[in-house]
Amino acid sequence: MTGWWKEVLDRLLRWKIPLIIVLVLVLVGTIHYTSLPRPEISKLEGLWRDVLSPFQRFFSAIGGFFQRQVAEVNKWRGLKERNDELEERVLQLEAEVLGLRNYRRENEWLREALDFKEEGNHDLLVAEVVGRSPSNWESTIVVDKGQAHGVASGMAVVTNAGIVGTVINSSRFTSTVLLIIDAQSATGGLVQSSGDLVLVEGGQLDQSTLLAKPLSRDTTVEVGDVIVTSGLSRIYPKNLPIGEVVAVESRQYDLSFAAVVNPFVDFTRLEYVLIVMPQGEN
Amino acid sequence: MKRVGYGLIIILGLALQTASPGIVFFGFRPELMLLLTLGLAMLEVPRVAGPFGFAAGLLQDLLVGKFIGLYAGTYLLMAIFVGFITKRLYKENLLVRFMALFMGTVVGQLLYLSGAASFGAPRPLSWTVWSAILGTGVINGFIGAFLYRPLVAMNKQLNYLDELLKRTG
Numbered sequence: 549m550t551g552w553w554k555e556v557l558d559r560l561l562r563w564k565i566p567l568i569i570v571l572v573l574v575l576v577g578t579i580h581y582t583s584l585p586r587p588e589i590s591k592l593e594g595l596w597r598d599v600l601s602p603f604q605r606f607f608s609a610i611g612g613f614f615q616r617q618v619a620e621v622n623k624w625r626g627l628k629e630r631n632d633e634l635e636e637r638v639l640q641l642e643a644e645v646l647g648l649r650n651y652r653r654e655n656e657w658l659r660e661a662l663d664f665k666e667e668g669n670h671d672l673l674v675a676e677v678v679g680r681s682p683s684n685w686e687s688t689i690v691v692d693k694g695q696a697h698g699v700a701s702g703m704a705v706v707t708n709a710g711i712v713g714t715v716i717n718s719s720r721f722t723s724t725v726l727l728i729i730d731a732q733s734a735t736g737g738l739v740q741s742s743g744d745l746v747l748v749e750g751g752q753l754d755q756s757t758l759l760a761k762p763l764s765r766d767t768t769v770e771v772g773d774v775i776v777t778s779g780l781s782r783i784y785p786k787n788l789p790i791g792e793v794v795a796v797e798s799r800q801y802d803l804s805f806a807a808v809v810n811p812f813v814d815f816t817r818l819e820y821v822l823i824v825m826p827q828g829e830n
Numbered sequence: 831m832k833r834v835g836y837g838l839i840i841i842l843g844l845a846l847q848t849a850s851p852g853i854v855f856f857g858f859r860p861e862l863m864l865l866l867t868l869g870l871a872m873l874e875v876p877r878v879a880g881p882f883g884f885a886a887g888l889l890q891d892l893l894v895g896k897f898i899g900l901y902a903g904t905y906l907l908m909a910i911f912v913g914f915i916t917k918r919l920y921k922e923n924l925l926v927r928f929m930a931l932f933m934g935t936v937v938g939q940l941l942y943l944s945g946a947a948s949f950g951a952p953r954p955l956s957w958t959v960w961s962a963i964l965g966t967g968v969i970n971g972f973i974g975a976f977l978y979r980p981l982v983a984m985n986k987q988l989n990y991l992d993e994l995l996k997r998t999g
Contacts, residue, residue: 575899582898583949589895596892603845611851679848682890683901684859684962685943685953689850717895724895731953751958755857816851 586717587701594719597690601722604679604690612819672822673697675705678722687730687755689713691821694721702783704824710789710812711735711777712821723823728790729755729815736778737790739769745778748790748809756816758791758809769793769807785824832992835984839866840886848893855972858965861935863890865970867905868934869981871913872921883909900945908938927978932971939963 589597623630679690693699695718705712705725713727728735731751737760738745744767746760760775773793779786791811798805840863846853847862867883874882883905891898912934919926940963943953953959 572903575903578899579897579903579945579949582896583951586895593892593895593898596889600841600845600848600893603841604849607846607849608851611849615851677850680850680852682844682848682863682893684861684939684966685946686894686896690848816854818850 589717589719597719597722601678601690601692605692608678615817671825672706673699673825675699675723675821675823677818677821686732687727687750687815688716689725689727689818689821691723691725691823692721693823694718694723696720698825699723699823704784705821706784706788706824707813707818707821709814710791711784712813712815712818714783715823725821727815728758728811735784735790736781737775738778738787739767740774740776741770742768742773744768745780746775746807748775752808756811757794758811760793760807760809762805765804769796769805771796773807775807775809831995832988835988835991836870836882836885840882840889843886844889844893855969856965858962858969860969860973861939861966863887863901864905864908864935864938865931865974865977866981867909868912868931868938868970869974869978870985871909871934872916872927872930872978873982873985874913876910876913879909879913880906897946897949897951900942900949904938904942904945907941908934911937921978924975928971928975931974932967935967935970936963939966 673693675691675693677689678692681688689712691705699715699718701715701717703715705715711728713725713730713733715723716726717724726733727750728748729750729752731749733750735748736745737748739760745763746767746769747763749759749761752759760769762769771793775790775793777784777786777788777790789812791809793807794810795808796805797808843862843866847859853860853862863886867879867886870882871879873879884902887902887905888899891901894901912930916930919930921927921930943955943959943963947953
């Protein structure tokens, strides 16, 4: 076997220049073909991802274990301090809950009065995060639900804290999710307090914050404002939380500005996510 | 035997690199496949390191799902280039190893970005991109400088097993 292989390799090396030309042409062809958006990944890619996912899951489990241990140690360290804070917070929240109950009653009454129908035209599918992008140039995650579970590209991915990203492709048992912090990601947002439309983009240096750019000159954004999804893109349902404005920066001779948004989702600690499925898919 | 060993190294390396939460040092993630390719290029002749880099890059390309062949071509070139350059260097010196891996990582990433740019995904070389490139280069340099000796020992063992298998059939 080894002798045969060596003989083949020697023969190929004798044809070095034509071989290099063919290799370069094939590479250029595949790079060009795969540089364009593809709705479906090839069978080979799907198979390779499915083969690698148990290994990814194994290393993710080990990584998750260590992360939890470190978090546990940190938690114990500040437990006393946190306890005092929490007691204070409980009192605040109890007061808030009382207020919210009043709002809820009022809301229910108003809904009945207006015969308001909830939209609710989607189901949620729980998926575990089993991998991340192998490259530093893409912020993506791999989840353990794929075409076999009804997942398709273009579906929104969220957590109870806020939006995470969109499914960009799926193999049979896994799916790749483009995170909103990725440079290629742009999401339609709404400033909750004013109702002004903004475009929320990723690709920040720290890979943990977002940039909200106004879509109109009259847009006003202030530190502390909450940005939610506008619902105009058809990908994300309306009013899902995106993040909170932590800074407003002037751009180009003070003629425009951009707001730095701290997302509600902690992308370094994602373990489970929810895939928004059309009703009846899940 | 050697090829099986290298295949296992690639699979485990890719799984480790893509695991969640993954390896992160000071906010930067090492490029493990590039690191392994450069490490092997410093040990072996381009005829061995080149195909290793090509295979590692191609499998990484299949995971990324975009520009399939770009990582393969980049790692192949880097394996040949670094193999050629470090042939003349004293690799036992820690600083030499660090610099070789740092420079290799930086050039490799620039090559990938240039390739991506020529196929329609330009990324301006802003401070964000430069800091990511240099940060990954430093992390790769540090890890690789210390990983070099275990890699030498493992490669020696693989060569020995390969030779043993050849002689015993």
